[in-house]
Amino acid sequence: MTDLAKRNLKILGNSSSAGGSFQNIGITGECRFTGDVDCVKFTLTGNTDIEGNLRAEEIKLTGECNIRGRIDALSVKGRGELRVDSRMKAERFGYEGHLEVKEDCEAGEFRLSGVFEIGGLLSGDRLDIGLFGYSRAADVGGGAIRIKRSKGFKLITMVHPSREARFECGTIEGDLVELEYASAAIVRGGSVIIGPGCEIETVEYRESLEIHRSAKVGRKVKV
Structure with a gap:
């Protein structure tokens, strides 16, 4: 079936679907898919459960989305809660909220x-x-890696003073690595900036290394 022949799926309220191949899917409300979903554009405002894989060129989410399989997409953006029981691969990912x-x-x-x-x-x-x-993540790898507390975190602590924003990881490796309030066994990079609140066992760097006075670093190795 060609893309032009694929039908659109629009859901308002509560519904369910067996899944399948579509052109555009738009959900306002709640929907449960019992199989794989393949479409060009997937838009959600509400809640959805997909008991399979989700494949789309563009995914836009507002609300709660649970994927029992994997996500393959060109673009994923939105806000709310996104849970994926397998893996996720996307060219562009921009999100506010909770990701698992x-x-x-x-x-x-x-x-x-x-x-x-x-x-x-x-x-x-x-x-x-x-x-x-x-x-947390098991490991992190990439080109430019920047992990810091959000600018809005201070506002959260005014309401929840005991709230803590930290990141824990095994190994972090990139060309440019900039960290705040992160704990890791090993950090490797070309240029590395270890900011406030960090606890790193070993840092290996090729070009430059900056360490904040409040950070704790066990070993520093220039390679």
């Missing part, structure tokens, strides 16, 4: 403001993360 991916997460450009948990490797050409709470 059980396996690897790969994006050309990855921008997140919120809280996340990646069970495998988080990788991308450019990773720009603003932390709102405790987050």
Whole structure:
């Protein structure tokens, strides 16, 4: 079936679908898919569960989305809660809220403001993360990696003073690495900036290294 022959799916309210191949999918409300979903554009305002894989050129989410399989997309953006039981791969990822991916997460450009948990490797050409709470990944790799507390975190602590925004990881490796409030066993990079609140066991760098006075670094190795 060609793309032009694929039908659109529009859902208002509560519904369910067996999944399948579509042109555009628009959901306002709640929907449960019992199989794989393949479309050009997937738009959600509300809640959805997909008991399979989601493949789309463009995914736009506002609300809660649970994927029992994997996500393959050119663009994923939105806000709310996104949970993926397998892996996620996207050219561009921009999100505000909570992200959970059980396996690897790969994006050309990855921008997140919120809280996340990646069970495998988080990788991308450019990773720009603003932390709102405790987050973790098994490992991180990429070109330019920037992990800091979000600018809005101070506002959150005014309401929840005990809230903590930290990132924990095994290994972080990139060309340019800039970290705040991060804990890792190993950080490797060309140019590395270890900011406030960091606890790093070993830093290996090729070009330059900056360490904030409040950071704790066990070993520093120029390679």
